[in-house]
Amino acid sequence: MTTLPGAAHTSRKLGLILALLVILPLVFYSAYEFASLSEGEELMREMYRRQLDAILFSLNMHAWDVCSHWATQLDLTLRDDAQGDRAVLEAFLNRTPTLETVILADTALKDIRIFRQEAATGQMLTAEEFLGLVRPAWSRLAALLRFQRVDYRKLEPFVIPDTVGGDGRILIVFARVMRNGSLSFAGLVFRERQFISRIIAPKLLDVSSGEFLLAAFRRGETTPISASGQVPQNADFQRRDLWLLPGHEVGIRLQGTTVDEVVRARFQRNLLLILLLDVILLAGALLIYRSVRAQTEFARAKSAFVSNVSHELRTPLALIRMFAETLEMGRLKDEGKRQEYYTTIVREADRLSHLVNTILNFSRMEAGRRPYHFHPMDLNDALRSVLETYRLHMEQHGITPVVGYFSAPVRISADEDAVTEAIINLLDNGIKYAGPSRYLAARTLIRDGYGVVEIEDHGIGIASEYQKKIFDVFFRVPTGMVHETKGSGLGLSLVDHIMTAHNGRVEVSSKPGAGSTFRLLFPLNYTGEAGTLRKEA
């Protein structure tokens, strides 16, 4: 198969079309995907942040609900008791151990009554302290009343300045409706530490569910007061204020990883997928390119073959006709000349029948219709007989072959005609491509369980990039003397076919300018049933 200049042009065009159809869209698509991947990364991060915020929000809601529940309970208790009886309130406090103190006050902040948990220790909140806390924040108290008038109970937290130190206390103030319908204030006091350990901590554990790490902090501190698990050093938490505990925060992070890590892993996975897709598409495009290129080259080679063959048919036919006509006219008096003409006619007729046989054999092989008849035979005999037949032909081409036979019969099971044809093809090429050296060697040998026929020339040789392709149908090496040498490009593909049918193979070692050695390798004792090799004892 000759690579014609037109084929290169078609290949380039095909490459360009594929580039336009596949590679350009691929580049754009990948660039677009890459860009949206970065956008997606930011979006993911934001989504995670919001999800974590929602969890923190639910924590705050929980704390709020607990306090609201206390307020409702207090309300119910006081409704049953018109005077705000000490015993009733103390019973309420005993039922709610987290609460230390209950304060009741009228809206004018004149009548302030304080009830304390029996078991409570430390200083008790006095009426003055209470006033000191709430009076300066009168606008917040006024808001409580406003909200309560529309039936919404708002809770307002105050930090009680600690005189004992360490364990801070919180006062939650809210407005309530009394039995007679008028409004008043109530306050609940509890210790931060107790609120966190009894109310917040169980919730942290509950919400974390192994996936998140949740913790409660004092604002600005990195060591948590309480956490749902082991907190790594310098762990980065997403934090939000605890509404009911001023100066406190709840924080959340993913267990064992960070949002950034999760997002980065996702980004890398997606990037890898895009790259994989690119590789698959490129491989597909390359495959299409190669297959179409092979098809176009094949089509071109086929038409080159037709023109080659027609030319090869025409030349011997013209010669035969010319010499036969001359002889027919009887004008040749010289006997020697006449003999020469006869020889030429026979030689050209031989060439013709060889060519026609090659084409016929080839088409039979292509259709898988060539029958092989396996018989035991000796490769030495086969080579000897071919060389005998070809001696004259070789002499005419100035070649006296160097011949060597294996010292014992090289027994194989083979189709004798096919073996002869394979050897002839190699010899023929050896003669055609022997170059000026006119050296040709033919020998048989045994190597690694194979009977081998070796044909060596010191001719033009074959460049390594073509050494596989020469066995392809129609392939002819495009450089060198191919245009001066006649050929169909079928010979070696026939040889390859024959060797495969014999469960053997054809090998070539060659160097441009130095020559080529072709080897036919037949398995010894092959019986002819495809793939079986009978070992002889």
Ligand code: ADP
């Ligand atoms: P052709 O009819 O062209 O000789 P073949 O199939 O026999 O076809 O060989 C294919 C091509 O391999 C040839 O065209 C030639 O280029 C190259 N070739 C085959 N044998 C030899 C050799 N002994 N030395 C150099 N080139 C060779």
